[in-house]
Amino acid sequence: MRPTISALRRWRLNDLALASSVASANARAISDAASKIDRALLSARGWSGHAQSAARQTIAANADHASEVCAVLHALASTAANANRELVPAREQVLSEVRRIVAAGFDVSDAGDVSAPDDGETDRAILADRTADATVWQNRISLALTAVADLDAAYGRAFTAHAKDLTDMVNGQRPVTLPDGTRADPDAVVATLVAMTLTQRRAFLSTLTPDVIRQLVTADPHVIGNLDGVPFEIRIKANTVNIRNALADEITAGRADGDRAKKLSEMLTPVRPTGPLVGDPAAAERKFVAFSNTKVGHAIELIGELDSSTRNVVAYVPGTNSNLNGSRSNYESARNLSARTGAPVLMYLDDRLPQKMGHEGVLSGAKMAMVPGGAADGVMHAVLGLKDSAADTAPAKEIAPGLVQFGHELDAELSRIAPTAKTTFIGHSYGGAVVGTAEQLGLRADRVIYASSAGTGALTTGWHNANPNVERYSLTAPGDWIHTAQATGRFGSDPDTTPGVIRLDTGFYSIAGDHHGQLVTGQNGGHGAYWDDPDSTGFQNMVAVITGDTPVEYVPRMPDTPAAQTSAFAAARSAAIAGSIGGILGIETLRH
Structure with a gap:
């Protein structure tokens, strides 16, 4: 059902951005509480036996439950942010068209119908032309209203699904219904997916409903977001949750102003396409097919x-x-x-x-080799310095x-x-x-x-x-x-x-x-x-x-070959010769 013009004007879309922030904050609070409980148990010294084992199992189960609730809250936060990002310009498109039409002297009804006023004195030919123009304007309004209605319905379904998930999670995530009618714990289904071959995994996932897949993402977003054989669009949804989880972890750890937290926040920020595009394209959510923090x-x-x-x-x-x-x-x-x-x-x-070029270890090894009795240590340091380098x-x-x-x-x-x-x-x-x-x-x-x-x-x-x-x-x-x-x-x-x-x-x-x-x-x-x-x-x-x-x-x-290398590389080569490292670039590192 399409909204009316007056209803659009009353929409409080900024509340969606607020809802996104509140959902993320609540997820962080739950995650932080679960972590504190776990740390408290681990710090308890001298406690062992059946009671300690039972406490550990209960806390582990609750931690799993908490992570699933956090996954839903993070998914809800993303949905709210995306709804705000898409509905705001869609609504503005309708209202701006209305303003243009009214400024051009036409009437616009609350339902979006456009007509040319007839005061009885307007020339019939002019009135016919304006009536034709009104039809064009009305088509534009109709398309814009339909686009808003479609977005509103899609996000409405998503919010309904999130609400259902949270309701069902009061006592733990509800079982999923598989194609053969059996019901299974979502965590168990994820474990089964991991054990499948790629062919089996793709075939099995193709039989699941969107509701079941959403529950699997909630159960273990890290596995689903990085598991080969899972369609990209599903992995992308799971990794949005993973990135929000990682950001929550950084904030909880007191690193909200750190480089990683800033990067994760940037990864969650929609971007506008680049290049010779027509008009002003809307910002799009960034998409990650794999992610590990x-x-x-x-x-x-x-x-x-x-x-x-x-x-x-x-x-x-x-x-x-x-x-x-x-x-x-x-x-x-x-x-x-x-x-x-x-x-x-x-x-x-x-x-x-x-994350390093390799000459760093050679240079420091050469310095060690110049110290009396340090030749062997210098060579070893230089070799180790090449490990995990370019x-x-x-x-x-x-x-x-x-x-x-x-x-x-x-x-x-x-x-x-x-x-x-x-x-x-x-x-x-x-x-x-x-x-x-x-x-x-x-x-x-x-x-x-x-x-x-x-x-x-x-x-x-x-x-x-x-x-x-x-x-x-x-x-x-x-x-x-x-x-x-x-x-x-x-x-x-x-x-x-x-x-x-x-x-x-x-x-x-x-x-x-x-x-x-x-x-x-x-x-x-x-x-x-x-x-x-x-x-x-x-x-x-x-x-x-x-x-x-x-x-x-x-x-x-x-010529291709540089006339001179940087001083670091020149020093590295000289150090290799002076320290009798000989052939260091032609041997495997100690890893092998």
Whole structure:
């Protein structure tokens, strides 16, 4: 049923934003109380026996119940925030149309009917024209009112479902009804899902009602939000709850003003699309296909819309130093890629990506080696300093299998939604070594871009991409320090010279950008600054690959190898020689 104009004017939509805040605050209060009870039990010393065991079981059961209530409250908070975000502009669209129509001299009824006033003296031809105009205006009002009514009904159903969930949870979450009519505890169903094969999981989930799926998300949002075989739209809903839970944990721990809390809050804030879009598009909720609130942070964010109109999809793996708190530049690059290609971009941020370059340990080890009797300790310190750094192949080998599996998940999602869409995997810097290693392990992609990549893969085997017709491209600017890493062969061959890989031109920055049309080159800017300039030659070449257009091949303008490395890398090489570390970049770290 469509609302009347007067009813729309009375709607107190700001209360939705307040409701969102109250729901989140209540979830934090419940979570905080459950944590305090648990800590109190753990701090009790000298208490053991049947009573202690029974208390622990009761507290654990109540903690599980509390987490489920918090999940519903966080879901309610998201629904209220989204309702406010969508209903406010939808209502304004109706009311602004009414104001325009009245200003043009037409009458508008409370139901939205538009008519041209007839004072009996208006020329018949003019009146006929105004009556025709009134019909056009009325159609516009009708469409706007229908849009508001549809949103209102959809959010009304969502709020009703949340209210039912909370009512049913007074004594614990209600059982779910499975397709065969049996009733089961939601936690038990989640455990069954985990034990299934991917094929079984997808088939089983396809038989469940939205009500049952909502209960499973409530029961264990972390598992559902990160479980392969679960459709992306379900994982996204679960991870919205997970992000709100993580933010609540940060606030409870007294870190409300910390970097992670600020990042989590940002992740929950809707954003407006970028690019040459018509009009003023509404802000959209950010979507996360995976999320874990680890120290570095693990997330797979879907930027753009993945639907039946999708023709191309991008999976983007960033490089060293990429982490959840410091992912802003990677995120903006992904947004620009999506805007320029019209393709959804999945930014794959793995929490095992190196967070240091590797020369730090070599330099400090060299200092130790200069101390009398400290040579052995210096060498050991230098070797350990390479662990989990950009010089360590282990993270690439550990991340790659998950990327291969994610590629399978993406293919399964596309087969359901957009079966003709083409996938492009882009690995930048260390992320290029991850993508190359994934190709060695059987990644399936239509196109692959090695962007300023450390190499073509950290394993000793060749590529085993499941697509025999995969197109491969590389982008490496002259003067980029990554050429030195490529030359070591530690992460496989140099992608710029590997057979089957087409080297693309990195060319020039845009005239209007910060670099004013200069040649893309240099040890630092040449490595990543072209990612920040959507109109640069290199960025436009990535766009061309993604969309299936013809990119521009490399044009040599200066030598690839930098005339001099940064002082840190020069010192690192000297230290390696002086300390007799010899071959340190050619051996595996102590992890293996």
